[in-house]
Amino acid sequence: MTPLTCILVLGAGFGGLEAITELERRFRDDTSVELLLVDAKNFFLFTPLLPQIPSSYIEPRHIVQSIRDIRRDRRFRFLRAQVTGLDLTQRRVSTTVGDLPYDYLIIALGSVPNFFGIEGREHCFPLYSLEDGVLLRDHLLDLLEHADHESDPERKRTLLTLTVVGGGYTGVEVVAELRDLLFRHVAPRYGGIPVEDVKLLLLEAGPEILVGVDPKLAARARRKLEQKGIEFRTGAMVTTVRPGEVELKSGEKIATGLVIWTAGVRANLLLESLPVERNNVGRVFVTPELHLPDYPRVFAIGDNAVVRGAAAEQTVQVAPVAMEQARLAAENVTRGVARLPYRSFDYKPKGMLVSLGMNDAVVNLMGLKLSGYGAWLLWNTVHLLKLVGLKKQFQVALDWSLASLFPRDTSIIRRPHRCRFCHPESGGA
Numbered sequence: 001m002t003p004l005t006c007i008l009v010l011g012a013g014f015g016g017l018e019a020i021t022e023l024e025r026r027f028r029d030d031t032s033v034e035l036l037l038v039d040a041k042n043f044f045l046f047t048p049l050l051p052q053i054p055s056s057y058i059e060p061r062h063i064v065q066s067i068r069d070i071r072r073d074r075r076f077r078f079l080r081a082q083v084t085g086l087d088l089t090q091r092r093v094s095t096t097v098g099d100l101p102y103d104y105l106i107i108a109l110g111s112v113p114n115f116f117g118i119e120g121r122e123h124c125f126p127l128y129s130l131e132d133g134v135l136l137r138d139h140l141l142d143l144l145e146h147a148d149h150e151s152d153p154e155r156k157r158t159l160l161t162l163t164v165v166g167g168g169y170t171g172v173e174v175v176a177e178l179r180d181l182l183f184r185h186v187a188p189r190y191g192g193i194p195v196e197d198v199k200l201l202l203l204e205a206g207p208e209i210l211v212g213v214d215p216k217l218a219a220r221a222r223r224k225l226e227q228k229g230i231e232f233r234t235g236a237m238v239t240t241v242r243p244g245e246v247e248l249k250s251g252e253k254i255a256t257g258l259v260i261w262t263a264g265v266r267a268n269l270l271l272e273s274l275p276v277e278r279n280n281v282g283r284v285f286v287t288p289e290l291h292l293p294d295y296p297r298v299f300a301i302g303d304n305a306v307v308r309g310a311a312a313e314q315t316v317q318v319a320p321v322a323m324e325q326a327r328l329a330a331e332n333v334t335r336g337v338a339r340l341p342y343r344s345f346d347y348k349p350k351g352m353l354v355s356l357g358m359n360d361a362v363v364n365l366m367g368l369k370l371s372g373y374g375a376w377l378l379w380n381t382v383h384l385l386k387l388v389g390l391k392k393q394f395q396v397a398l399d400w401s402l403a404s405l406f407p408r409d410t411s412i413i414r415r416p417h418r419c420r421f422c423h424p425e426s427g428g429a
């Protein structure tokens with residue numbers, strides 16, 4: 001009997017899921033190949049809609065798809081386990097449920113928030129996982145409940161100063177979502193929260209927001225959000241976060257009720273154990289064929305990899321890049337099994353879509369540059385089509401429609417454990 005070829009894919013995010021489904025398509029009738037997908041979570045998270053969770057615009061479960069549902073009638077196996085180590089010499093991956101040998105490996109373990117060594121990161125709310133989104137949502141709603149009955153006007157204004165750190169597309173979408181929640185939903189319903197006391201602040205260390213987006217569209221996005229009352233401060237590098245305060249490099253201190261951290265990501269820390277070169281945010285350098293130098297059977301894709309020699313926009317940390325690389329890595333594994341030469345990565349960026357809250361967006365898609373309501377409709381359509389699963393598409397479409405007819409559901413499901421009002425002893429955020 002021919003020994004099985006084991007192909008292991010680590011991570012069931014944009015890259016890993018695309019890689020395993022492409023591998024399955026290519027090896028559908030080849031029973032000599034074993035396909036195994038490993039992830040610590042048993043669901044796929046559609047991150048582009050994550051900013052809409054803290055604002056209670058959509059329900060958290062509607063932006064995730066269980067791997068078991070995606071896997072239905074498929075032949076790849078799924079293992080829910082935390083990867084704990086990578087041994088390229090022994091061709092072995094360690095996990096919380098045991099070691100896994102492999103013949104070919106695709107690493108797609110994504111990123112973690114990058115706090116750039118600031119002090120007080122425990123007082124920030126990152127937004128990377130679904131859990132982050134839900135925690136932030138409950139904490140924000142809790143904060144608003146406290147602000148509503150705060151009798152000291154200065155303290156009320158501090159509580160209602162919400163700070164987003166990081167002016168990339170996530171930060172901009174988050175601050176726009178907060179604005180919708182506070183101005184459209186909270187102000188009319190919380191008698192103790194006058195809109196003039198609400199301050200939405202976005203701090204960006206660099207000279208511009210939305211780097212990578214067409215500069216005219218980025219400027220237009222900033223102008224529109226400023227008109228809606230959002231304050232942008234560029235060249236504002238945060239060095240310390242304390243409960244109720246952020247401090248900038250200049251020494252300036254800003255009183256704030258909440259700090260949301262969207263200032264950047266770095267590659268999964270597991271990659272640090274690999275005997276290969278990495279860039280300043282821990283992404284490994286891969287060859288144009290997407291494998292690690294000296295390890296032709298080990299591929300790294302998406303947020304984990306930088307393609308040597310590729311233009312910067314071809315390896316940015318976005319979903320389309322991860323998916324395109326996944327398809328090529330899967331093809332090259334197939335070619336490796338068939339002893340054919342590998343193909344090289346060649347990708348043309350398709351553009352960028354940034355939501356500016358309800359009814360507004362900026363879009364640069366395949367040369368088409370749009371802003372306003374039309375761009376917002378396009379943003380919604382593209383994201384709805386990209387969601388995995390018809391049920392999820394219906395649920396999100398319904399959430400969006402209901403939000404324009406009915407109030408948002410702002411019930412706090414659990415008592416936020418990081419609330420310094422409910423737990424003064426915790427010194428929480």
Ligand SMILES: Cc1cc2nc3c(=O)[nH]c(=O)nc-3n(C[C@H](O)[C@H](O)[C@H](O)COP(=O)(O)OP(=O)(O)OC[C@H]3O[C@@H](n4cnc5c(N)ncnc54)[C@H](O)[C@@H]3O)c2cc1C
Pocket residue numbers: 010011012013014015016038039040041044045047048049050051081082083084108109110111127128129170268270301302303304317318319320322
């Ligand atoms: C809030 C937010 C909004 C975004 N919006 C957009 C957008 O609008 N458009 C866009 O194109 N991109 C967006 N992105 C970026 C996009 O999500 C990433 O570039 C993309 O997910 C990268 O794909 P990946 O496969 O490399 O990693 P991921 O999709 O992050 O997948 C990594 C997987 O690895 C798993 N994993 C991690 N560590 C382990 C471990 N030790 N053991 C087992 N499993 C593990 C994770 O659970 C996860 O499923 C956004 C990201 C965030 C955080």
